[in-house]
Amino acid sequence: METGAGAGRGPGRESGQDAVESGRSGVGRPYDVVLYGATGFVGELTAEYLAEHAPAGCRWALAGRSPAKLAALRDRLAAGRPHLAGLPxxxxxxxxxxxxxxxxxxxxVVASTVGPYVWYGEGLVAACAEAGTDYLDLTGEPEFVDLVYVRHDARARETGARIVHACGFDSVPHDLGVLFTVGQLPEGVPLRIDGFVRAGAVFSGGTVASALTAFGRGPQTLRAARERRLHAPRLVGRRAHAPLGGPRFSTETGTWALPLPTLDPRVVARSAAALERYGPDFRYRHYASVRTLPMALGGTAALAATLVTAQVPPVRRWLMDRYAAGSGPSAERRARSWFTVRFVGEGGGRRVFTEVSGGDPGYDETAKMLAESALCLALDPLPKTAGQVTTAVAMGDALISRLRAAGLRFRVAHTE
Known part of the structure; x- marks a missing residue:
């Protein structure tokens, strides 16, 4: 393991050693944040973000398999930032x-961008759980999340490690968007929230590989979910669920709503189960929002075709080979990308419409979300949690504040 001479420094919303010490709970470790998988496509974007926004006094480092690629990345980061020449x-x-x-x-805190996580992720989670080190990733793979819960949640609780999955577009806008919406509704009453996702973006090789891997592991995903249910404690006295629902025309948004069977609604339901603020009976439904019926039909057909073809190993490998790992859209293309998640929440006679929106969801904003999540865990005073927890449970309003300051928009559109 090679280390550089000094930690990175960069401008940020906080500065000085006092800002770092205010959130620090661990002692005796050389780094506050380590970015693992730093030379991948999203890893490099995350490293760039940390180079610009990690506050002075934050001790951070890059990690990966190839010393040569890491050194080349450090050289690029240090161009115009001489204080990063000794980045570890x-x-x-x-x-x-x-x-x-x-x-x-x-x-x-270790933040990992190395996926597909079901192939490459568990070893690092196990090491962090054993060492009492906070762990973050970008996974959208339900199988991986459930296996980590079954195998490593108990040990992480013993050591105090926080294991926080899905710290990018999966599932930060949805998890924190629902938390934000819940905050606009009365307390102690049943709550119903629907989320409607729209985005304009393209995918990288790593994202395609992770998605095809998840789609192609249906039986394993079901087994992992069943095993999790055997280990997870039952929620007593309250209810929190995220039914899939069916396709429909949404009068609230004026669009067709297609149910999204992603990790996001599961994350939201787990936040609701852990936080009493979500009320005694909470329900969340998660949809893709499309403007016209032909688009809705086309989207449904495309998803079905992807699910079917992912079950055939030769076809899955062929699709994965078409997208080189580590590749992704250009900066110009990412600059034209966007996302919006609209939420409709009801409870206690009140109805609220909220929105979370930002730029390129899969890469620029995902890198921002992961980096800010890592800085939040490392530097901010947070509620005491341990084990596998969601972004809403581990960081909640503190992360919303960071993301707002970083340019993501959380807003109340109107209330009824």
Missing amino acids: LLTADSGDPASLRALAESAR
């Missing part, structure tokens, strides 16, 4: 448990 570089590999253990023991 750590070598670790998902197939080398000793290197993952050393990585976890060196940091207070």
Whole structure:
């Protein structure tokens, strides 16, 4: 494991060692934040964001398999930022448990972009759970999340590690958007919230690989979900659920709503189960929002075709080979990308319409969400939590405040 001479410095909304110390709970570790998978497409974008926004006094480092690629990335980051010339570089590999253990023991927070996580992610989670190190990732893979809960949640609770999955577009806008919406509704009453997602963006090779892997592992995903249900405690005295629902025309948004069977509604339901503010009986439904019926039919057909073809290994491999890992859309294309998630919440005789929106969802904003999540866990005073927790449970309003300051929009459109 190679390390550089000094930690990175950069402008941010906080500055000075006092800002760092105010959120620090661990002692004796050289790094506040380590970014693992830094030389991948999203990893580089996250590193760029940290280079610009990590506050002075935040000790952060880059980690990955290739020392040469890490050094080249550091050189690019240091161009125009001479204070980053000594940014520490750590070598670790998902197939080398000793290197993952050393990585976890060196940091207070590790953020991983290395997927598909069901293939490459568990070793690092295990190392972080054992070391009491907070762990973040970008997974949208339900199987991986459930396996981590079954195998590592108990140990993480013992050591105090927080395991927070889905810290990008999966599932931050949805999880925190629902939390924001709940805050606009009365307390102690049944709540009903629907989320409607619209986006204009393209995908990278890594995203395609993760999606096809998840789609192609239906039986394994079902087994992992069943095993989780055997281990998870029952919610007593309250109800929190996220039914799939069916396609419909939404009069609230004036669009066709197609149910989205992604990780996002599961994350929202777990936040609702953990937080009493969501009321005694909470329901969330998650939809893709499309403007016309032909678009709705086309989207349904495309999703069905992807699900079917992902079950055929040769076809799945062919599709994955068409998208090179580490590749992604250009900066110009990302600048034209956008997302909007609209929420309609009801409870206690009140109805509220809220919205979370931003720029390129899969890359620029995902890098921002992951970096701000890591800084939030490392630096901000937060409620005491441990084990596998969601962004709403682990960071909640503190992360919303960070993301708003970073340019994401959380707003109340109107109320009734």
